[in-house]
Amino acid sequence: MAAGWQQLAVAPLFFLLLLLLSGVLTLPLGGENKRTPTCGYESCHATKPNMLNVHLVPHTHDDVGWLKTVDQYFYGDRNDIQHAGVQYILDSVVDQLLKNPDRRFIYVETAFFYRWWKRQSSGEQQTVKQLVNEGRLEFVNGGWCMSDEATTHYSAVVDQMTMGLRFLNETFGPCGRPRVAWHIDPFGHAREHASMFAQMGYDGFFFGRLDYQDRTRRMLAQEQELLWRASDSLAPPMADLFTGILPNGYNPPEGFCWDQSCDDPPIRDDPDLEDYNVDDVVMRFLAIAKSQATAYKTNHIIMTMGSDFQYENANLWYKNLDKLIRYVNARQGNGSRVNVVYSTPSCYLQELHRANLTWALKTDDFFPYADSAHDFWTGYFTSRPALKRYERVSNSHLQTCNQLEVLGGPVSRNGPFGEGNSQTMKKAMAVAQHHDAVSGTEKQHVANDYARRLADGWRHCQVLVSNSLAALTGSSAKRIYCDNLNISVCPLTESSKKFSVSVYNPLARPVTWPVRLPVNGTAYTVSDAKGQPVDCQVVPVSRATREVRKNRGFAINELVFQVQAPPLGFSTYSVSLLQDGPPPAAATKHRAPTAIQNKFLRVTFDPDTGLLSSLSNLETGQSISLTQNFYWYNASDGNNSESDQPSGAYIFRPNSSTPFVISQRAKTETVQNSVVQEVRQWFAPWVSQVVRLYSDSRALELEWTVGPLPIDDSLGKEVITRLDTSIKTCEMFYTDSNGREVLQRKKDFRPTWNLKQSEPIAGNYYPINSRAFIKDDKDQLTVVTDRSQGGGSIHNGSLEIMLHRRLLYDDVRGVAEPLNETSAIFPEGLVVRGRLLLSLERPPAAADAHRPLAQEAVLQPLLTFVDGGLSPDTRLEFSGLQAALPPAVHLLTLTQWDGDSVLLRLEHQFQSRESRVNSQPVTVNLQKLFSTLEVIGVSEMNLSANQWKDEMIRFAWTPQTDSEAPPPKASGDASSTWEVTLRPMEIRTFLLRVALR
Ligand SMILES: *[C@@H]1O[C@H](CO)[C@@H](O)[C@H](O)[C@H]1NC(C)=O
Numbered sequence: 001m002a003a004g005w006q007q008l009a010v011a012p013l014f015f016l017l018l019l020l021l022s023g024v025l026t027l028p029l030g031g032e033n034k035r036t037p038t039c040g041y042e043s044c045h046a047t048k049p050n051m052l053n054v055h056l057v058p059h060t061h062d063d064v065g066w067l068k069t070v071d072q073y074f075y076g077d078r079n080d081i082q083h084a085g086v087q088y089i090l091d092s093v094v095d096q097l098l099k100n101p102d103r104r105f106i107y108v109e110t111a112f113f114y115r116w117w118k119r120q121s122s123g124e125q126q127t128v129k130q131l132v133n134e135g136r137l138e139f140v141n142g143g144w145c146m147s148d149e150a151t152t153h154y155s156a157v158v159d160q161m162t163m164g165l166r167f168l169n170e171t172f173g174p175c176g177r178p179r180v181a182w183h184i185d186p187f188g189h190a191r192e193h194a195s196m197f198a199q200m201g202y203d204g205f206f207f208g209r210l211d212y213q214d215r216t217r218r219m220l221a222q223e224q225e226l227l228w229r230a231s232d233s234l235a236p237p238m239a240d241l242f243t244g245i246l247p248n249g250y251n252p253p254e255g256f257c258w259d260q261s262c263d264d265p266p267i268r269d270d271p272d273l274e275d276y277n278v279d280d281v282v283m284r285f286l287a288i289a290k291s292q293a294t295a296y297k298t299n300h301i302i303m304t305m306g307s308d309f310q311y312e313n314a315n316l317w318y319k320n321l322d323k324l325i326r327y328v329n330a331r332q333g334n335g336s337r338v339n340v341v342y343s344t345p346s347c348y349l350q351e352l353h354r355a356n357l358t359w360a361l362k363t364d365d366f367f368p369y370a371d372s373a374h375d376f377w378t379g380y381f382t383s384r385p386a387l388k389r390y391e392r393v394s395n396s397h398l399q400t401c402n403q404l405e406v407l408g409g410p411v412s413r414n415g416p417f418g419e420g421n422s423q424t425m426k427k428a429m430a431v432a433q434h435h436d437a438v439s440g441t442e443k444q445h446v447a448n449d450y451a452r453r454l455a456d457g458w459r460h461c462q463v464l465v466s467n468s469l470a471a472l473t474g475s476s477a478k479r480i481y482c483d484n485l486n487i488s489v490c491p492l493t494e495s496s497k498k499f500s501v502s503v504y505n506p507l508a509r510p511v512t513w514p515v516r517l518p519v520n521g522t523a524y525t526v527s528d529a530k531g532q533p534v535d536c537q538v539v540p541v542s543r544a545t546r547e548v549r550k551n552r553g554f555a556i557n558e559l560v561f562q563v564q565a566p567p568l569g570f571s572t573y574s575v576s577l578l579q580d581g582p583p584p585a586a587a588t589k590h591r592a593p594t595a596i597q598n599k600f601l602r603v604t605f606d607p608d609t610g611l612l613s614s615l616s617n618l619e620t621g622q623s624i625s626l627t628q629n630f631y632w633y634n635a636s637d638g639n640n641s642e643s644d645q646p647s648g649a650y651i652f653r654p655n656s657s658t659p660f661v662i663s664q665r666a667k668t669e670t671v672q673n674s675v676v677q678e679v680r681q682w683f684a685p686w687v688s689q690v691v692r693l694y695s696d697s698r699a700l701e702l703e704w705t706v707g708p709l710p711i712d713d714s715l716g717k718e719v720i721t722r723l724d725t726s727i728k729t730c731e732m733f734y735t736d737s738n739g740r741e742v743l744q745r746k747k748d749f750r751p752t753w754n755l756k757q758s759e760p761i762a763g764n765y766y767p768i769n770s771r772a773f774i775k776d777d778k779d780q781l782t783v784v785t786d787r788s789q790g791g792g793s794i795h796n797g798s799l800e801i802m803l804h805r806r807l808l809y810d811d812v813r814g815v816a817e818p819l820n821e822t823s824a825i826f827p828e829g830l831v832v833r834g835r836l837l838l839s840l841e842r843p844p845a846a847a848d849a850h851r852p853l854a855q856e857a858v859l860q861p862l863l864t865f866v867d868g869g870l871s872p873d874t875r876l877e878f879s880g881l882q883a884a885l886p887p888a889v890h891l892l893t894l895t896q897w898d899g900d901s902v903l904l905r906l907e908h909q910f911q912s913r914e915s916r917v918n919s920q921p922v923t924v925n926l927q928k929l930f931s932t933l934e935v936i937g938v939s940e941m942n943l944s945a946n947q948w949k950d951e952m953i954r955f956a957w958t959p960q961t962d963s964e965a966p967p968p969k970a971s972g973d974a975s976s977t978w979e980v981t982l983r984p985m986e987i988r989t990f991l992l993r994v995a996l997r
């Protein structure tokens with residue numbers, strides 16, 4: 001408070017003007033003020049049009065887990081690892097904001113703010129509300145966390161943003177709505193994130209990290225502020241996002257860090273005392289401000305005054321910032337043309353908008369990120385592959401859990417099996433999106449904590465699912481879950497003579513899916529929900545599976561059959577044992593196969609090496625040569641003449657561009673029956689693969705098992721699978737962005753600057769979130785992944801994907817641990833299993849195949865088991881929809897919102913011009929959607945569901961060059977409010993009021 005009045009003495013007119021403009025007259029809070037306080041843009045401090053205005057943005061960057069777990073960070077526990085305690089930061093900042101109404105603070109991570117808010121008294125909450133209402137405390141970004149951009153799937157990002165922004169709206173109303181997206185730390189930036197932020201209603205976006213060459217060029221060209229056109233399909237300005245690159249990462253300028261964790265000199269302003277330094281501080285500050293201004297276009301610049309976990313003792317920062325503002329502005333009396341204000345990113349953005357300039361247009365993305373010549377942050381695309389898979393499959397379970405909570409009604413949350421909820425899983429998934437979570441750049445104990453939270457989420461969802469299925473089937477028989485089917489472990493199916501399996505399909509169209517169950521019998525009968533027999537076969541459990549499951553299960557065989565499940569529904573299959581004993585002797589053959597095929601695909605193998613040799617699509621008559629093998633890059637250990645950078649959790653740096661082959665040949669075993677054909681390849685004690693073709697599948701499955709990576713030779717290893725084909729790729733390949741739109745990648749090339757390539761492998765790696773493809777005029781080979789991975793196309797016709805990494809050195813980006821994953825069950829190093837799905841199509845029709853395929857990989861059926869026979873009145877089949885949605889439409893979200901409303905997101909899952917058939921607008925009737933729910937009311941919302949769609953008004957920005965034709969008519973509606981039309985890549989979000997039919 002004192003500082004505010006001192007400022008009044010220094011610049012009375014300015015301060016008075018400010019009071020009038022901002023309506024901030026409340027000293028103390030809730031005082032005599034008759035004016036209504038304002039938040040948002042109106043609460044910004046006035047600036048001076050004919051001066052250089054410096055926006056000081058006090059902020060803290062609070063990782064939702066990294067070196068410590070999210071809760072250790074919140075409480076300030078384990079300060080021996082890192083001194084950081086978010087609860088104290090918020091306590092201290094609120095105290096300091098109350099002392100001077102000029103002060104500003106932004107807060108970003110709702111996971112922390114929520115924890116803190118819950119523990120405040122109602123009086124304290126009231127005080128904080130007032131600070132928010134006056135724009136003194138402002139939320140930016142506002143999702144549960146600041147998500148990673150390379151390794152997250154859009155479905156989970158939309159969910160975590162929705163959760164954080166909903167809390168802010170419900171707690172603070174419109175003043176809690178962030179205007180700006182703020183991703184100051186993620187290690188590269190995805191175009192799909194920009195598209196999502198635009199559709200969430202943000203006016204602008206700021207970040208800190210980009211390639212050092214890109215930064216240099218942009219500084220010279222004054223293009224650090226730009227307009228990002230983040231979609232090829234959505235009509236501008238729907239996916240246009242104004243983007244600002246911060247001047248100094250997210251740190252304060254050199255010499256101006258006044259946190260307790262910093263050593264810069266405080267402002268010593270008493271001339272009677274020793275070391276008076278005001279003149280020195282002001283001169284240094286003016287020099288920095290003027291130099292920074294040369295790289296930006298307007299007479300406004302931004303300085304981020306804060307950093308990781310700063311402001312625990314906010315007095316240090318604010319006391320010095322008050323003085324800095326006072327003394328720098330006092331120079332205006334002597335002709336200085338620099339004006340300093342407390343500000344926020346949105347206040348800065350507002351000034352850029354007022355400048356009414358045109359901005360450089362960008363249509364590609366900011367991957368990969370390098371901070372110098374040999375330091376490419378492309379390792380984390382693959383780091384911690386097991387956690388990445390667990391996160392992805394957890395998203396699938398969460399969507400199922402959300403849907404069944406809606407379809408089963410309130411009894412799902414409290415029913416025959418007790419209390420279940422989806423909330424635990426929602427929160428666990430939300431923290432897992434953080435840029436040190438699914439990215440794999442956290443310490444080992446923190447990775448374990450994320451996994452534990454997900455497991456906890458699964459448990460609560462399983463109770464909910466059991467309750468919901470009891471309501472929907474009319475049977476309260478106990479449901480068993482088998483979470484370890486991927487390693488052939490399920491005690492029920494291994495021992496039971498009669499059981500049933502229900503397959504829940506979270507997709508809005510019917511899906512056929514293979515099921516493999518661990519069993520010990522040799523012959524079974526399987527019948528479907530109508531009592532019809534289903535073709536089933538028994539095959540022996542492979543050696544690789546026995547080795548990876550260790551002594552967690554003992555099944556000798558797997559029962560394999562294909563199931564079908566209706567849209568948003570389940571189908572139940574009954575299984576009975578016919579015969580015990582070992583598998584039929586003829587089940588496997590040890591000679592090398594020459595080919596396997598079904599009615600769609602044919603795959604051949606080289607009889608000498610056992611490796612794949614060709615792939616043909618029998619419907620289109622296409623055929624390509626295709627060799628696949630496993631290799632490892634020798635991770636740089638830092639002892640290198642060019643640079644001492646080692647490979648680590650973040651950074652990929654092979655010490656040679658030529659990877660070592662793991663084995664020139666594979667030992668093989670073949671299984672061929674009416675349901676599945678597979679060639680089991682064994683390359684080394686730590687690398688094996690199954691090449692698999694189910695009878696009804698249009699995709700070839702490559703199930704890889706890699707690990708423990710040997711390190712007894714003291715060499716770090718980064719294992720890839722490489723597909724070498726006859727496709728003429730001309731140095732190009734394609735990768736998806738966060739699981740949605742696809743970007744073209746060209747070797748040793750960046751679309752917006754002249755790249756000087758310094759890492760021939762790591763500098764050509766890109767994030768693959770759900771798919772990558774290579775193509776020429778005739779053939780497109782698409783690879784759908786089951787988790788995020790890094791990959792590249794280094795040679796003509798070739799596509800490589802990094803599967804697993806094990807490293808012996810830290811890469812000096814702060815995590816301070818080598819990425820060397822072990823566990824209690826795998827003290828010798830983690831073994832990771834996953835699958836790639838390959839589809840070969842004619843390029844114009846390829847999306848018709850890979851869009852649904854990728855969707856099936858993301859949203860998998862959930863299997864539940866019931867031992868013994870089912871009572872005769874059990875409902876065996878159910879669909880939550882009246883009819884399947886059209887092939888172009890994906891049901892992205894169906895989740896309970898409150899008592900009588902549900903949140904629904906419908907998505908057009910094709911890009912424009914991607915498919916002749918499917919890249920067309922498509923209309924869905926909301927009233928005719930659900931089989932069990934009557935839709936009574938509908939309101940459309942923005943993508944993050946924190947604003948009504950018709951209230952979403954964003955700043956308009958003009959690009960420098962705009963060759964685009966005028967946009968087609970924005971999404972309007974067809975005939976009635978119930979009919980919604982989706983254009984390519986459009987996601988529409990609805991709040992539906994519903995009643996059970
Ligand atoms: C924001 O929260 C308020 C208070 O709970 C609620 O009435 C309003 O509908 C919410 N707005 C949106 C867009 O959800």
Ligand SMILES: [Zn+2]
Pocket residue numbers: 061062063185186435
């Ligand atoms: Zn961070």
